[in-house]
Amino acid sequence: MDEQGQGSGTDVNEVRLVGRVSGEPTVRTLPSGDEVVTLRVVVSRTDGRPVDTIDLACWSARSRRAAQHLADGTRVEVEGSLRRRFYRTPGGAASRYEVEVRRLVRERTRVSTC
Template sequence: MTEPQHHNQVALTGRVSGTPEARTLPSGDEIVTFRLVVRRTRPRRGTARSAQTVDTIECVAWTSRLRRTCARLPDGAIVSVTGELRRRFQRASGSAQSWYAVELTTCSRSPTAQ
């Protein structure tokens, strides 16, 4: 019996929220991060679990080309991104935090960008 193929691929289109942030990690790696606000699709009638209408998703650019592209994104720009979902961990004040981020493979302004 063969093991099923695993698949981790994300494609999103949404609005950049705030100014992208360039950082140098303790390892010396440089990244650019930004938040992408994506509207939720309307649930089928009777299946709504939350009144929330959007999700805010952290996006991370690692390659120099993507860092340059993402660093120039203005607040409110409509962009399409692809990448892989990654779980991140951080220790702060003695407690551990975790969250998910999209590690980008592409990022482009939407033709309908404002």
């Protein structure tokens, strides 16, 4: 580590998830006119513990189109970056983490042959 606590290599913020869509995707139009599609993916842990539910945000036209066609329970592969979003609530400032999606595809079904 260097003096600022940074590693000597390049920092990386990459997320890869494979899981099932939980619920229906939601399309929102922001005051700026931008659209975002949000959804959740449920992923199993490798340590045998309960599943994790991960929030996703699709900002690019390509990822929004892909997300809008997904139904509850659809198995997907996701690539993106972890982001922390800040917002205001009646109780004060709050934040949450979500994956900003770069690539979202239905997982291909594997066919086994004998």
